[in-house]
Structure formats: C-alpha cells, structure tokens
Amino acid sequence: MTETPFDLVLTGGTVVNHDGETRADLGIRAGRVAAIGDLSRAQAVETRDCTGLHLLPGVIDSQVHFREPGLDHKEDLESGSRAAVMGGVTAVFEMPNTNPLTTSAAALADKVGRAHHRMHCDFAFWVGGTHENADQVADLERLPGAAGIKIFVGSSTGALLVEDDAGVREILKRIRRRAAFHSEDEPMLRERKDLRISGDPSSHPVWRSPEVAVKATRRLIALARETGARIHILHISTADEMPILGEAKDLVSVEVTPHHLTLDGSEAYARLGTLVQMNPPVRDAAHRDGIWRGLTQGIADVLGSDHAPHTLEEKAKPYPDSPSGMTGVQTLVPIMLDHVAAGRLSLARFVDLTSAGPKRLFGIARKGRLAVGYDADVTVVDLKRREKIRNDWIASKCGWTPYDGVTVTGWPVGTLVRGIPVVWQDELVTPSRGEAVVFEEALHPLS
Secondary structure: OOOOOEOEEEEEEEEEEOOEEEEEEEEEEOOEEEEEEOOOOOOEOOEEEOOOOEEEEOEEEEEEOOOOOOOOOOOOHHHHHHHHHHOOEEEEEEOOOOOOOOOOHHHHHHHHHHHOOOOOOEEEEEEEOOOOOHHHHHHHOOOOOEEEEEEEOOOOOHHHEOOOHHHHHHHHOOOOOOEEEEOOOHHHHHHOHHHOEOOEHHHHHHHOOHHHHHHHHHHHHHHHHHHOOOEEEOOOOOOOHHHHHHOOOOOEEEEEOHHHHHOOHHHHHHHHHHHHOOOOOOOOHHHHHHHHHHHHOOOOOEEOOOEOOOOHHHHOOOOOOOOOOOOOOOOHHHHHHHHHHOOOOOHHHHHHHHHHHHHHHHOEOOOOOOOOOOEOOEEEEEEEEEEEOOHHHOOOOOOOOOOOOOEEEEEEEEEEEOOEEEEEOOEEOOOOOOOEOOEHHHOOOOO
8 A cells, every 4th residue: 555645845954842952854745744864765745955954843832923913014914924924923812902902792793803814924813801801701702713812901991901909800890711910000000101201212111110010910920719610811021020930830830022032222212212111011121031031940931023014104103192103023933033043042041932832731632742643834044154133134013123124043944733844945835725723721612
C-alpha cells in the first residue's frame, strides 16, 4: 500500500517544540502536522527548503484591536490580520471595544461572519463583560469563536466599564473560563486627571501612576480568591505588580507586551511624543527592568501585542486629546527575536510565551505546539537576519510603528496557517483563509 503523499514538506530546518530544538523535516497533510523527522524519501506535492531557518509553533497574539465594526478607518479585520501574518502571527484574539460593542451573541456572530475566510490568520473574539450582560456570560463565553470574557475595570467608557467590585463579582461568579482584565483603578484615574499636562504626553504615566495599576490588580486578585474564578491580567506595566502576581499564580495569569519590555519612557516620550501613548502607559527603565525580572522568574505567562492602531492625524492631536494606542501585531516577532539575539530571552521561552502559553491558559484545541495531529501553524524565522523596521513595511491601515528605523536581529520569513503558506519571504502569497479558533472548553454544544 502506497503512503499518501504529504501536501507540503518543510525540509532542513530546526524544529522548535516541546522536545527542544531538533534538526528535522516537517510533513504536512490536510492542514495538520503529519510527521516530524527525516522525510527525505517521502513523497510530497510541494517541498520548501528551510535550511538555516527555525520552525516555531505558530505565534498566537491574544490581545489585538482590529477596530471592525465601527472604526474601520483605523483598521479592519482584513488589514489587521494582513499585518499579523506579515509579522509571523498565525492567530489572534480580538478585543470587544468596537462599535457596536461585542457584548451579545449577535455581535459575536457578526464578527465571526466578517472574519471567516476574510482574515488572513485564524481568530477568536473576546466578549465584553458588562453590568447588563452579567447573567449571560456563562453562555457567551462558550459560543463559537469566543476567546472568553474581557472586563475593563478602568480605561473604558460607557457600557464596557465595570469599575465596581460588585459588578466584577457578578461576572466572576458565573464564568467557567478564564476572564481577561484591563487592570487600572477608574476612581483613582478620575481623581488624578488634573495631573495631566496639556501638550506633554510624558505626564501620561504620572496620571496613570503605578499605584493606579497596583490597586486594581490587588482588587482583582481578592475577587478571584472570593469567587474561585481564573483571571488573566493584561499588559502589565509596573515592576510593583510582578511580586504581587507571583503570589497568586494559582488563580492569576499574566500578559506582558513588547512595548513595556522594550521602550524606556524617560526618553521615548521626548522622541516619539503621543506615538508612545498607551494605556497602561510605557514607564521608565526601572519598571521595564522589573517586568523583565517577572518574566525571567516565570511569572509572565503570555506575550500579547495590544495592537491598537490610530491614524497619524488622530495621534497628532495635542495631549491629552490624543488617543492611546499603537500598532504592534506585525512587530511582535521581530522585536522579541531581537531580545533573543541580545541574550535577554531564550528562544524556548519566546515559544512558551507565544504558543504553548496561550494554548495552556485558554485551552486552545490543536494549536500551540508542533506535533502530529496539531494544526500546521508555523512561524518560520531567520534568527540571524538583520532588518530595519520601516513604516512602509507596516500593513496596518494606519501605516506607522513606534519602531520605525530600529534595526533588529531575527526576522519572520514565513507564516503557515493550517498548512497553507500565507506569507513567504515578505510577500503575501495566499488569499485569506482564516477560520475561528476552537477551544477545548467550548467543544460541546451549550446544554
């Protein structure tokens, strides 16, 4: 009996997975990994030479804002996902603060419908938890395409803001999956608004001080203990939070971002102005170093970009009228591979933060590792390639990055989504075929 040929074999590369790093071929059939090893004698419809390259499990960015529907002039699902795959990202979790808000089954289904085979990468959508839908979150978090429930305890407006403990408690009592949080204390933000200095974005981290983040994080940990819920704190920006989170790892998972690990606010605001304005803010080198300490101690679980684009015209407004947010999904891989090249991060830890970590935390089915039976999501990288990041490389609609002109070592050269080469050598080579991510806790129909 003749063995069925592979659809594609990636030959001669270094496979990075749960076994470590192994020089091996990767055989793909019907969108899944079918074999790892010496496949030099195997039949294949197509082969691609990956000599000198590393094959990583597909990078998963579990926090992006792609702005559709309602804010499509900044970004949409197609353009945001194009930026993702150009940067080596194979799946994203998109946030609920669109217009209309993603707070109902109908709004979620609308997003899934917009994304299917239009986005270039696979996708899931966070559903916003609110006072109004607290009694529905147990069903909403298990719907097809739902990444889970996202709650803003600070830095939001209208129905998405749940700043009171009672409101958060009502949601946490009902959920079974891990809920994600923007952790800044809204009452403190209101009290401190006068600390903003007109025209001076360097006052942003003074207004949104470390204490604002620490107070909210302590509150959320206490509520998680009280309700027995699992929570996920997004975009940690302070050194102070890391020891606190380290004492709560039974219930709390932690996301760090490239900008909080890379940028130094003591010089970045003078150099980049409002382009570096984020919530929570980029802080000084002492906080950046403290976040790195938390990462090296294993407190950080995943890496997310918090890709939140605005047009240059919007960012040009004088602070504090300027919006917070920057691009990030396309630069996540090269910026973090440059940290690998500099010795600040091991390649194994990068893989854990971007694939194994998201799989572990969110219960992603068939993704997060290179293993037989798993989706053939592959981020192909050249660890030695030096490139200068440029605005004209950015595929996002807004067309800019705070890293314009930065030279990095390490570059994504191929992006495969379920076995399909979507990007190869900086070119989008396959039309969009993105599909909804499947989660283990939502495999069965709602009872």
